[in-house]
Amino acid sequence: MSKKDFLGRLLQMVLVLLGVSFIAFSLMHLSPGDPAEAMLKSGGQVASPELLAATRAELGLDRPFLAQYGAWLFDVFRGDLGISYSSKQPVATRMMDFFPATLKLTLASLVMMLCVAVPAGVVAAVYHDRWPDYLIRSLTFLGVSVPNFWVGLMLLSFFALKLMMVSVVSTGQGLRDLFLPALTLAFAMSAKYTRQVRTAVLEELNQDYVLGAEVRGESRLVILCREVLPNAVLPLITLLGLSLGSLLGGTAVVEIIFSWPGLGNLAVQAISARDYPMVQGYVLWISLVYMVINFAVDVSYNYLDPRLRGVSR
Amino acid sequence: MRARFAVFAAMCVMVISVALLSPAIAPKGAFDATMRDSLKAPCAEYPLGADKMGRDLLSRIIYGTRASLSMSFAVVISVSIIGTFLGLISGYFGGFIDGVIMRFSDMMIAFPGMVLAIAIAGMLGSSATNAVIAVTAVTWPKYTRLSRSLVLKAKTSLYIQGARLSGATSGRVVFGYILPVIFPTILITAVTDIGSMMLELAALSFLGLGARAPSPEWGLMMNEARPYLARAPWLMVYPGVAVIMVVAVFNLFGDSLRDMLDPRHSG
Numbered sequence: 001m002s003k004k005d006f007l008g009r010l011l012q013m014v015l016v017l018l019g020v021s022f023i024a025f026s027l028m029h030l031s032p033g034d035p036a037e038a039m040l041k042s043g044g045q046v047a048s049p050e051l052l053a054a055t056r057a058e059l060g061l062d063r064p065f066l067a068q069y070g071a072w073l074f075d076v077f078r079g080d081l082g083i084s085y086s087s088k089q090p091v092a093t094r095m096m097d098f099f100p101a102t103l104k105l106t107l108a109s110l111v112m113m114l115c116v117a118v119p120a121g122v123v124a125a126v127y128h129d130r131w132p133d134y135l136i137r138s139l140t141f142l143g144v145s146v147p148n149f150w151v152g153l154m155l156l157s158f159f160a161l162k163l164m165m166v167s168v169v170s171t172g173q174g175l176r177d178l179f180l181p182a183l184t185l186a187f188a189m190s191a192k193y194t195r196q197v198r199t200a201v202l203e204e205l206n207q208d209y210v211l212g213a214e215v216r217g218e219s220r221l222v223i224l225c226r227e228v229l230p231n232a233v234l235p236l237i238t239l240l241g242l243s244l245g246s247l248l249g250g251t252a253v254v255e256i257i258f259s260w261p262g263l264g265n266l267a268v269q270a271i272s273a274r275d276y277p278m279v280q281g282y283v284l285w286i287s288l289v290y291m292v293i294n295f296a297v298d299v300s301y302n303y304l305d306p307r308l309r310g311v312s313r
Numbered sequence: 314m315r316a317r318f319a320v321f322a323a324m325c326v327m328v329i330s331v332a333l334l335s336p337a338i339a340p341k342g343a344f345d346a347t348m349r350d351s352l353k354a355p356c357a358e359y360p361l362g363a364d365k366m367g368r369d370l371l372s373r374i375i376y377g378t379r380a381s382l383s384m385s386f387a388v389v390i391s392v393s394i395i396g397t398f399l400g401l402i403s404g405y406f407g408g409f410i411d412g413v414i415m416r417f418s419d420m421m422i423a424f425p426g427m428v429l430a431i432a433i434a435g436m437l438g439s440s441a442t443n444a445v446i447a448v449t450a451v452t453w454p455k456y457t458r459l460s461r462s463l464v465l466k467a468k469t470s471l472y473i474q475g476a477r478l479s480g481a482t483s484g485r486v487v488f489g490y491i492l493p494v495i496f497p498t499i500l501i502t503a504v505t506d507i508g509s510m511m512l513e514l515a516a517l518s519f520l521g522l523g524a525r526a527p528s529p530e531w532g533l534m535m536n537e538a539r540p541y542l543a544r545a546p547w548l549m550v551y552p553g554v555a556v557i558m559v560v561a562v563f564n565l566f567g568d569s570l571r572d573m574l575d576p577r578h579s580g
Contacts, residue, residue: 249427271435
């Protein structure tokens with residue numbers, strides 16, 4: 001990717017991010033309730049009209065919408081996401097406390113998913129339309145039809161209640177606690193990704209160069225490892241970036257089930273407590289992470305594919 | 314291929330008739346509580362057991378088909394209409410309006426879908442309608458992009474140019490000539506999406522951000538079953554099995570529809 005393309009893409013991302021911040025900020029105004037009232041209530045105070053008016057003024061809610069947004073955005077740029085209504089701590093601090101657990105969970109499930117999906121997808125493609133392919137396809141089919149929270153609860157009831165192997169409430173520490181939530185999250189993702197790996201490898205296997213290599217008498221295994229897989233990796237990286245989105249969304253559900261002390265758990269609690277700054281911060285932060293990852297994927301894609309490198313110069 | 318399609322179509326019809334005829338099929342009412350039978354294990358009177366209020370789980374699952382189907386159909390229909398309409402305008406007219414619509418959909422796509430859906434549903438307050446709105450709000454850009462790209466392709470065809478030259482109005486070209494051509498692809502996408510929409514809606518209800526108690530909705534029923542996971546596991550198992558079965562039926566139906574209408578995709 002040339003420097004110009006890179007900067008263009010970066011600029012585009014910043015613009016989209018501005019829009020994203022606007023949507024995240026507007027979320028608060030979707031709510032039928034009054035934020036000032038919500039804040040007072042979560043603090044356990046009685047909302048008298050005078051107190052309400054004072055709180056509204058303090059939060060800047062009496063100002064026009066765009067002025068509020070501008071002030072909020074200005075603070076966000078300085079890393080200040082506001083103060084959480086329920087915990088009275090800065091949102092940014094709270095999120096940084098909970099983020100490592102989510103990151104750990106996401107990465108662990110990503111690794112698990114790759115360990116399952118890549119071999120399964122390759123096997124399905126190589127044995128195209130024979131029994132291993134049918135078996136793997138049926139399994140992935142089942143995988144995409146199962147709600148992940150149900151899988152989580154079934155695993156929990158089996159391992160924690162029947163076998164007493166893990167505790168029901170996880171602390172977010174240690175590998176034992178990590179295993180079940182990560183497995184749950186990896187479950188549905190592996191099904192989707194196996195299909196994508198299969199399609200990508202199948203596409204490469206149908207290319208002329210594979211036929212050529214076969215004619216030259218190279219063994220299938222050599223062709224697969226040396227030529228097909230490196231080529232199939234490219235589209236798979238892009239898809240991986242996109243799957244991260246569903247992974248990040250899935251964490252909320254899984255974290256709740258396993259009482260995992262992560263961002264998703266924090267966000268759902270914030271929603272039920274009408275803790276608006278927290279919700280805004282969560283949406284903004286997750287979108288930022290997601291966009292940066294996809295941006296990195298875009299850039300690496302251009303870097304990894306020599307054909308694209310040639311074009312942009 | 315047609316036989317496969319017919320089988321899955323018949324299964325879909327069965328699921329839909331279960332939803333429509335639930336009062337006739339269900340052995341008991343969805344709200345008939347008998348506190349004496351609270352958390353009763355599966356037995357002759359309660360084939361799948363009873364919940365904490367002593368309501369028959371089987372009946373509630375049968376009634377739950379209604380909520381699940383109506384919510385997912387509502388989402389799929391509204392995203393196809395909104396998304397396709399915006400995509401048609403965007404692709405056909407291009408220029409400024411195209412830019413506005415596409416940038417807006419870029420923004421919506423920049424969010425991981427479920428995260429935004431959780432936030433929207435949470436902010437609007439929990440109800441089945443709000444869950445539908447939330448999932449719709451994060452899903453339409455997919456249809457807009459799809460239909461826009463299809464319009465751009467169709468626009469260059471000779472028959473469209475012919476229609477324009479013979480003086481057809483923009484509205485007539487878009488709805489009379491372009492829409493029928495892109496419709497099958499949109500339909501396939503919509504049908505294959507029913508299953509995943511169902512899962513997303515169930516997840517929202519499970520988080521307490523969708524259907525509200527006491528309505529029989531599968532995600533909500535599983536949410537209510539959580540505290541009794543050890544004492545009454547059937548409350549968790551069967552609604553989940555119901556979701557899996559119905560989602561699988563619609564996924565199979567969608568796949569077979571795609572294979573039939575678009576043979577390139579098969580295999």
